[in-house]
């Protein structure tokens with residue numbers, strides 16, 4: 001009998017076909033499925049889970065007695081209760097490395113779009129409202145040669161720094177809990193305390209994981225420390241930002257504009273007041289969503305799953321302390 005796999009959202013079709021050769025698959029597409037009979041039944045029998053953003057907590061694990069591995073098709077794993085998984089000797093894996101350049105492209109694109117007001121001006125043209133003389137209140141701001149502050153200079157942060165330094169001649173400031181000397185040398189990046197980064201940067205880009213320490217790390221006090229001319233970009237997770245505080249900072253002119261790929265709740269409520277503001281550019285969490293990158297993430301997630309179910313060490317095991325299992 002083939003091992004049973006529960007497939008959650010966004011696994012590439014080609015990868016699913018490969019998985020079907022070795023495993024018995026049950027697929028689900030929506031969020032928050034506990035309570036659905038078919039989902040609960042699949043959990044009861046499953047050996048492995050592969051997918052994106054499924055909330056794996058104690059409640060779900062209690063329904064999955066045979067589970068050996070949860071393979072996330074994402075680098076962020078704030079959807080997983082790692083402590084609980086480790087306690088039950090269940091492996092957890094993610095997809096680091098394969099999405100760095102793709103996500104950096106998207107986040108840098110968001111930064112450019114926000115600075116140059118690209119979505120707003122695209123709408124002007126398409127709505128037939130292109131007046132031959134563009135007014136100063138429609139001008140954007142320069143990106144090149146400005147100062148970019150990156151909070152979370154990890155794999156993606158450094159790919160953003162590379163673009164900013166070599167492509168746009170920007171000065172780079174960064175803040176982490178620890179220094180990254182290689183990045184300092186490669187991109188002339190300067191390590192800063194958070195407050196210094198906030199008050200010196202023209203662009204602040206948030207790229208930290210969502211953890212207890214980073215929860216709402218950008219709140220009213222942090223926005224007040226930024227320059228009034230500065231632009232805030234969130235490419236990390238919505239819960240790292242106090243959305244209410246961001247709304248007020250944008251509305252009151254504490255900061256100039258913002259670009260966000262992520263929201264506290266996803267999909268965000270269409271009535272979210274942030275969506276009413278002119279000085280914010282929004283995306284539906286698409287940092288890594290290109291055809292090529294989604295495929296590569298699915299392939300790595302399948303490799304992790306396969307290794308885990310074969311009792312081999314998965315290439316991107318998160319709870320390393322389980323090894324050797």
Ligand SMILES: NC(=O)C1=CN([C@@H]2O[C@H](COP(=O)(O)OP(=O)(O)OC[C@H]3O[C@@H](n4cnc5c(N)ncnc54)[C@H](OP(=O)(O)O)[C@@H]3O)[C@@H](O)[C@H]2O)C=CC1
Nearest residue numbers: 076152153154155156176177178208209213235236287288
């Ligand atoms: N928008 C999108 O589509 C995507 C979003 N993401 C998000 O981006 C996050 C980062 O990904 P990635 O770059 O691969 O991760 P990495 O682990 O490589 O980098 C995370 C960085 O954050 C720093 N960091 C962690 N905690 C803190 C803290 N409390 N204060 C300051 N810095 C901190 C780390 O440095 P140190 O340990 O020294 O503090 C590290 O440099 C993911 O966790 C995910 O949430 C990822 C992919 C796509």
Ligand SMILES: O=CC(=O)O
Nearest residue numbers: 073074075076288
């Ligand atoms: O948000 C995407 C991820 O890979 O994390």
